[in-house]
Amino acid sequence: MSNAHVTVHTEAAIGRIEPEVHGHFSEHLGRCVYDGLWSDDTADTDGFRDDVVDLLADLEIPVLRWPGGCFADDYHWEDGVGPREERPRRRNLFWAQGIEEDPEESNAFGTDEFLQLCERVGTEPYLAANVGSGDPQEAADWVEYCNYEGDTELADRRRANGHEDGYGVRYWGLGNENWGCGGRMSPEQYAREYRRFATYVGSMDDLMLDEDLELIACGFENHEWNRLFMEEVGEAEWGVEFPLDHLTLHHYYGRTMNVDEAGEEGYDQMLVEALEMDRHIERIAAAIDAVATTRDIGVIIDEWGTWHPEAVASNGLEQPGTVFDALSAAAVLDVFNHHSDVMTMSNIAQTVNVLQCLVETDGDDAWARPTYRVFDLYAPHKGNESVRTSLETPTRDVGEDDLPLVGASASVDDTETFLTLTNLDCRAAHTVDVGLEGIDLGEASIDAEVLFAGQDPDTEVDAGNADSFAAEELDVATDGDGLSADLEPATVAGITIR
Ligand code: AHR
Numbered sequence: 001m002s003n004a005h006v007t008v009h010t011e012a013a014i015g016r017i018e019p020e021v022h023g024h025f026s027e028h029l030g031r032c033v034y035d036g037l038w039s040d041d042t043a044d045t046d047g048f049r050d051d052v053v054d055l056l057a058d059l060e061i062p063v064l065r066w067p068g069g070c071f072a073d074d075y076h077w078e079d080g081v082g083p084r085e086e087r088p089r090r091r092n093l094f095w096a097q098g099i100e101e102d103p104e105e106s107n108a109f110g111t112d113e114f115l116q117l118c119e120r121v122g123t124e125p126y127l128a129a130n131v132g133s134g135d136p137q138e139a140a141d142w143v144e145y146c147n148y149e150g151d152t153e154l155a156d157r158r159r160a161n162g163h164e165d166g167y168g169v170r171y172w173g174l175g176n177e178n179w180g181c182g183g184r185m186s187p188e189q190y191a192r193e194y195r196r197f198a199t200y201v202g203s204m205d206d207l208m209l210d211e212d213l214e215l216i217a218c219g220f221e222n223h224e225w226n227r228l229f230m231e232e233v234g235e236a237e238w239g240v241e242f243p244l245d246h247l248t249l250h251h252y253y254g255r256t257m258n259v260d261e262a263g264e265e266g267y268d269q270m271l272v273e274a275l276e277m278d279r280h281i282e283r284i285a286a287a288i289d290a291v292a293t294t295r296d297i298g299v300i301i302d303e304w305g306t307w308h309p310e311a312v313a314s315n316g317l318e319q320p321g322t323v324f325d326a327l328s329a330a331a332v333l334d335v336f337n338h339h340s341d342v343m344t345m346s347n348i349a350q351t352v353n354v355l356q357c358l359v360e361t362d363g364d365d366a367w368a369r370p371t372y373r374v375f376d377l378y379a380p381h382k383g384n385e386s387v388r389t390s391l392e393t394p395t396r397d398v399g400e401d402d403l404p405l406v407g408a409s410a411s412v413d414d415t416e417t418f419l420t421l422t423n424l425d426c427r428a429a430h431t432v433d434v435g436l437e438g439i440d441l442g443e444a445s446i447d448a449e450v451l452f453a454g455q456d457p458d459t460e461v462d463a464g465n466a467d468s469f470a471a472e473e474l475d476v477a478t479d480g481d482g483l484s485a486d487l488e489p490a491t492v493a494g495i496t497i498r
Contacts, residue, residue, distance in 0.1 A: 002428070004393040004406035007435040010417060012388040015341035017411055019062040019382040022333075022375055023126070025303055025347035027069035028105060029095040029354055030316015036352030036361055037117060038109045040084075047109075048117060051366035052352055055359050056121045059375060062382070063171065065126040065302055065347045066114050070094040070181035072173070073132030077142045080110020081161055094181055097313040111146065112158075115167045124170065126216075126302075126347070129201070131175030131193055132183035140200040143172065147209050166209075171345075172201055173216040173302070177250065179225060182218065187225045190217075191232030194244070202243035214245040216300060219284055221249055226287035234291040244292075246344050249284055250303035251277055252355075253328070254311075264426055265398075267324050267457075270306065271424055272401045274328040277301070277335045285342045298344025304332065305348045305356030305371075317354045323457035323469070323490055325356055326370035330407070330422045330492045333378050337409035337420075340386035348375075360461070367466035373451050377471055377494040380418040384411030394430065406430050406487070417497045423487035426457050433484045439497060441478045448485065448495040450474035457490040 026032050037052055044050045067075050074093045081087075087107035096103035111127075118125045127146070129139040141154055147166040148155040155166070174197045176182045178190040185193065194217050205213040217233065219226045226247065233244060253273035255266035281299055288297045306328060311319040329348065336343050348371070349355045358372040368376075389410050395402040405425040411418050417439065423430050449471040461469060474493050477484045485493060 002394045003431045003433055004391065005433050005435070006408045006421070007390045008410040008417065008419060008437060009388040009390070010412055010436060010438045014338065014386040014388060017337055017340045017381050017384050017386050018344050020345035021336050021340075021343050022061065022378070022382055023063035023065065023345050023347045024061050024351045024358070025065040025069070025349045026351045027095075027354070028067050028071045028075075028092060029069060029350065030099070030318060031353040031361070032350050032357070033109050036359070038113060040108050046116070047113070048120060049361070049366065052359055052361065053117070053120050055366060055368060055372070056123070056351070059358070059372065060379065061121060061123045063124045063126050063345060063347070064118055064121070064351070065128060065173070068128060068176055069303070070176065072128035072176045073130050073134070073178070073182040075130055076134065076138065077111055077145070080107040081112060081145070081157065084108055095313060095316070099314060099316065111142070112161050112163060115146065115163070115169070125167070126171035126173065127169055128173035128176050129197070131178060131197055132181070136197045136200040139174065139197050140204055143169070143201055143204045143213070144208070147211065149210070150208070168211050170211055171214050171216060173218065173248070174198060174201065175218050178218055179220045187228035188232045191229050194233055198243045215243050216246045216248055216302070217244055219247045219249045221251060221280060223283040223287055226284055227290060230287050230291040244297055246298040246300045247284060247288055248300040248302040249280060251280055251301060252303070252305060252307040252349070254306045254308040267426055268396060268398045268403050270324070271328055271331060272398050272403050274331055275335065277304070277332050278338070281335065281339045281342065285339070299339070299342045300345040302345065302347040303349045304346060305329070307355055311355055319355065320460040321357070321360060321369035321371065322460060323370050323452045323455050324426070326374045326452070327422060327424055327457070327490055327492065329356065329371045330374045330378070330420065331424060333374070334407045334409040334420065334422065337381060337386045337411065362463060365463040367461065367463050368469075369461050369466075370452065370469045373469050373471065374492055377449060377451055377492060378420055380494070380496060381409070381411045381420070384413045384418060386411045396425070406432055408432075415498060419495045419497070421485065421487060421493045421495070423489060423491050426490040429486060429488050431484060431486050433482060435482045436497065441480055441483065441497070445498045446476055446478065446483065446495065448474040448476045448493060450487070451492045453488045453491050455490070
């Protein structure tokens with residue numbers, strides 16, 4: 001067992017960990033919405049799956065993005081409001097391939113269903129408006145339908161559809177992957193489109209609504225694209241301020257090999273790719289800073305997580321949920337904590353049944369995947385001040401990269417320090433020695449939990465074994481100004497010091 005050393009610099013604040021950094025994303029794709037969140041033939045309340053709603057409510061998910069993804073830029077919101085039997089069936093352009101059973105979009109789940117789902121879960125909605133095949137009028141009308149309290153046809157339509165008060169939707173995405181499925185635009189072209197959309201949606205905010213809208217542009221993993229977008233969208237020479245509150249990108253990663261060939265090497269490779277999140281956040285923040293020196297524009301990663309070879313469009317992008325995936329989520333949440341000075345939100349893809357979902361369903365069963373356990377363990381970080389950690393860790397050569405085998409992040413509030421530690425090594429245990437600057441452990445009480453100890457990290461979770469992935473107590477040794485924990489292979493720990 002080799003040792004890693006972590007120092008927690010409790011006075012070196014990075015920034016608040018916005019609770020929205022633990023956000024989620026649901027798309028009209030496979031069994032995420034229909035079957036996963038809602039079903040028109042379910043016995044549950046108004047079609048909502050109570051079991052899934054309860055799991056998401058228990059986790060206190062802060063924000064949920066909808067309706068896509070690629071689906072968003074082919075979606076016309078008016079198709080999905082009003083009496084259900086009158087709503088048109090449409091193609092599902094991007095996500096119907098190879099799905100024989102119900103490949104089309106019934107529009108049975110639309111804006112009011114989504115916003116009521118958010119109310120039931122107790123989460124904030126984030127709507128993605130159609131820039132690719134839509135127009136600014138449609139986007140501004142959607143804002144009016146959802147939020148306006150006055151006496152207009154659209155506000156009255158919302159009332160007639162059962163919601164007297166405006167929903168107060170704050171987060172509005174203007175486009176999704178507009179470099180790809182959202183219109184294959186150049187950065188300059190998207191910037192011009194963005195400005196047009198933001199003018200009308202942003203004016204709704206200034207002139208008509210009580211709440212401040214937060215407008216979100218979709219960037220790219222290519223940072224030259226982001227730089228060109230920011231230059232164009234931020235053109236200051238006419239003296240016009242541009243309404244842009246957040247810039248996003250998407251980062252997926254997975255085993256490059258299929259499940260039989262992948263083994264431990266495939267897993268190590270995947271973790272290296274997951275940790276590239278660090279570089280992406282630095283570079284997108286630099287693209288923002290190069291242009292927007294006078295106002296705050298946050299970084300959002302509004303799609304992220306594992307995407308393995310098993311997930312193909314014809315099976316609705318479903319893939320097994322394992323501890324391997326959950327560890328990559330822990331590693332990425334640590335990266336977000338390290339960048340809490342710029343991170344304003346993230347949305348793991350995709351809440352239920354699809355890709356790295358947190359909840360899986362099969363018929364009447366619904367259960368938490370190991371990734372859900374990680375979000376639950378990390379929950380005390382939400383709203384805390386992230387503080388710097390220094391780390392000395394054993395590494396493994398993975399191609400041209402070094403994989404750090406131990407990870408850490410820490411945060412503080414008025415009464416406690418919360419520390420998360422990951423042993424990303426699926427082959428060996430590691431002892432982690434932790435120094436806590438400014439804390440006298442003689443006076444402190446310590447609670448520690450660990451996930452996945454003794455589990456085979458490749459075991460697939462199902463309804464029968466889901467409970468076995470719950471957190472267990474972890475033994476921690478203390479010696480006055482430090483503590484030490486033995487972490488079994490492929491485990492995640494949460495330690496609270498009060
Ligand atoms: O999450 C699945 C797809 O991945 C989304 O529709 C798209 O935005 C991304 O490419």
